Amino acid sequence: MRLAFILGEIGSGLRRNVTMVVSVILVTFVSLTFVGAAGMLQLQINQMKGYWYDKVQVAIFLCSDGSTAAGCATGPVTPEQQDNLQSLLESPAVAQYINDFQFESKEEAYKHFKDQFSNSPIVDSVTPDQLPASFRINMKDPEKYQIISETFASQPGVETVIDQRQLLERLFSAMNAASLVAVSIAGVMIVCAILLIATTIRLSAFSRRRETGIMRLVGASKTVIQLPFILEGVIAAVIGAALASGTLWAVAHFFLGEYLSKQYPDTAFISPGQTLILAPALLILGGSLAGISSLLTLRRYLRV
Amino acid sequence: MIRFENVTKVYDQQARPALDAVNLEIDRGEFAFLVGASGSGKSTFLRLVLKEDRASSGAVYVAGQNVAKISSWRVPRLRRGIGVVFQDFRLLPQKNVFANVAFAMQVIGKSRSVIRDTVPEVLKTVGLEGKENRLPHELSGGEQQRVAIARAVVNRPGILLADEPTGNLDPTTSMGIMGVLDKINQNGTTVVMATHDDDIVNEMRKRVVELRNGVVIRDEAKALYTSMIPVVGQSRRLKDASDWEELPPASPEGHGDGAGEEQR
Numbered sequence: 347m348r349l350a351f352i353l354g355e356i357g358s359g360l361r362r363n364v365t366m367v368v369s370v371i372l373v374t375f376v377s378l379t380f381v382g383a384a385g386m387l388q389l390q391i392n393q394m395k396g397y398w399y400d401k402v403q404v405a406i407f408l409c410s411d412g413s414t415a416a417g418c419a420t421g422p423v424t425p426e427q428q429d430n431l432q433s434l435l436e437s438p439a440v441a442q443y444i445n446d447f448q449f450e451s452k453e454e455a456y457k458h459f460k461d462q463f464s465n466s467p468i469v470d471s472v473t474p475d476q477l478p479a480s481f482r483i484n485m486k487d488p489e490k491y492q493i494i495s496e497t498f499a500s501q502p503g504v505e506t507v508i509d510q511r512q513l514l515e516r517l518f519s520a521m522n523a524a525s526l527v528a529v530s531i532a533g534v535m536i537v538c539a540i541l542l543i544a545t546t547i548r549l550s551a552f553s554r555r556r557e558t559g560i561m562r563l564v565g566a567s568k569t570v571i572q573l574p575f576i577l578e579g580v581i582a583a584v585i586g587a588a589l590a591s592g593t594l595w596a597v598a599h600f601f602l603g604e605y606l607s608k609q610y611p612d613t614a615f616i617s618p619g620q621t622l623i624l625a626p627a628l629l630i631l632g633g634s635l636a637g638i639s640s641l642l643t644l645r646r647y648l649r650v
Numbered sequence: 651m652i653r654f655e656n657v658t659k660v661y662d663q664q665a666r667p668a669l670d671a672v673n674l675e676i677d678r679g680e681f682a683f684l685v686g687a688s689g690s691g692k693s694t695f696l697r698l699v700l701k702e703d704r705a706s707s708g709a710v711y712v713a714g715q716n717v718a719k720i721s722s723w724r725v726p727r728l729r730r731g732i733g734v735v736f737q738d739f740r741l742l743p744q745k746n747v748f749a750n751v752a753f754a755m756q757v758i759g760k761s762r763s764v765i766r767d768t769v770p771e772v773l774k775t776v777g778l779e780g781k782e783n784r785l786p787h788e789l790s791g792g793e794q795q796r797v798a799i800a801r802a803v804v805n806r807p808g809i810l811l812a813d814e815p816t817g818n819l820d821p822t823t824s825m826g827i828m829g830v831l832d833k834i835n836q837n838g839t840t841v842v843m844a845t846h847d848d849d850i851v852n853e854m855r856k857r858v859v860e861l862r863n864g865v866v867i868r869d870e871a872k873a874l875y876t877s878m879i880p881v882v883g884q885s886r887r888l889k890d891a892s893d894w895e896e897l898p899p900a901s902p903e904g905h906g907d908g909a910g911e912e913q914r
Binding site for chain 2: 348351509556557559560561562563564565567568570571
């Protein structure tokens with residue numbers, strides 16, 4: 347009975363205040379979309395880092411079948427060349443600069459590639475043979491990249507030596523800046539949303555002061571009096587959060603999935619499914635912001 | 651049922667207290683009128699009983715409980731034991747008679763079947779059977795007040811507080827309302843009614859507590875609106891400009907004129 351009563355009160359509150367409720371939905375929608383966009387950029391950065399990014403700084407790619415580099419004139423790397431390179435890495439002259447190194451075979455390279463590009467059509471057209479084996483090196487000091495490069499670039503069997511960080515770091519710093527901007531906009535919008543929710547709840551409390559006055563007099567509990575107002579704000583905010591989640595999914599599906607991944611087939615993009623892990627966070631964020639701001643407003647404007 | 655022990659209520663430190671060291675006891679099942687001019691402390695008295703305000707000093711007991719010691723989350727329980735009726739009825743305009751009365755039961759979680767059984771019964775008590783589906787604006791003032799009374803007593807409170815319930819009604823209708831209140835009182839509910847209506851008080855011959863400037867100046871059983879006994883401290887009252895319309899009359903008839911001004 348009490349539940350039915352509270353639900354009825356929420357319904358009438360939402361109906362009476364339609365314009366305000368719609369504006370709350372829209373403002374939370376926009377603000378949480380920005381929060382979600384920042385989250386998506388971070389997910390995308392993680393995706394692009396792939397398996398090795400956080401573990402090593404320098405990769406020495408070995409010659410494979412299709413290599414055209416000067417050092418690969420003799421064809422794919424031979425086991426002797428590979429052993430030579432490994433002993434060179436272990437020699438004191440080089441070992442003093444590196445923490446450790448790992449060898450990535452063609453099969454392992456294929457496995458890591460598949461993980462990183464799982465959302466891209468390119469994964470179907472690649473075979474383990476096309477991917478080079480490599481030594482992955484964790485430097486003591488990443489700045490000493492030049493020493494490794496000079497030592498190994500001219501060795502037989504080496505296709506190329508790459509400082510991975512340098513390639514991606516510039517892109518990542520741009521993406522981090524973008525997510526910072528998104529978070530700042532989100533911050534401003536969230537403040538808007540909180541104030542708007544507070545105003546809406548205030549109006550709602552005012553337009554129903556007759557009912558709440560009577561409820562107080564006949565001894566309704568604080569919960570019964572306040573809950574409809576709080577849930578009103580929470581419901582509006584949760585609808586906004588759901589819209590934001592849907593928008594993020596649509597961006598990942600249509601923009602990243604259908605458009606960008608065709609333009610840049612050699613870049614790993616996040617899948618629409620991955621954006622859905624942001625949805626619960628957005629729903630909880632929206633709901634709790636609305637709940638807290640309604641509660642604080644009611645404390646001031648609804649005597650119990 | 652209601653006991654005030656040396657209760658003082660100060661709203662503003664500079665002004666005189668709204669209630670000044672009031673000692674009063676109203677027993678279970680009693681019917682008491684609270685009379686006095688505007689600003690004499692009647693409403694403050696009712697607010698203190700409901701714990702809408704806190705006494706500045708002294709103790710208020712309701713049903714044996716010191717209201718100052720009731721924690722805020724238990725205040726609803728206190729209020730469930732007290733019904734309240736106002737001069738302006740305070741009905742919900744969009745709800746019909748039945749829904750207005752049922753509202754008081756819904757919000758404290760009574761079941762649908764209990765509500766279906768209780769509301770018609772209470773409406774019958776206040777003389778509104780057959781008008782369940784009317785909206786408040788389709789009712790006369792007296793009928794609206796009956797709805798308000800039904801709502802106040804539907805949860806069977808031990809106490810009914812009425813703050814000038816006949817203030818907006820004509821004398822005949824008022825007498826009808828008094829009949830309803832009397833019936834509720836006969837059923838064992840303690841009724842405290844603040845009023846200016848001298849005809850009603852004179853007709854009912856119940857206990858009368860008169861307040862002036864926050865002080866109880868008279869507490870008589872089976873009394874009239876104006877005292878037959880000369881009131882002490884009349885010379886002080888003469889000097890009080892704010893009380894000029896209450897100038898002590900030479901006779902009860904003279905005071906009747908004063909009350910007439912009050913109703914204007």
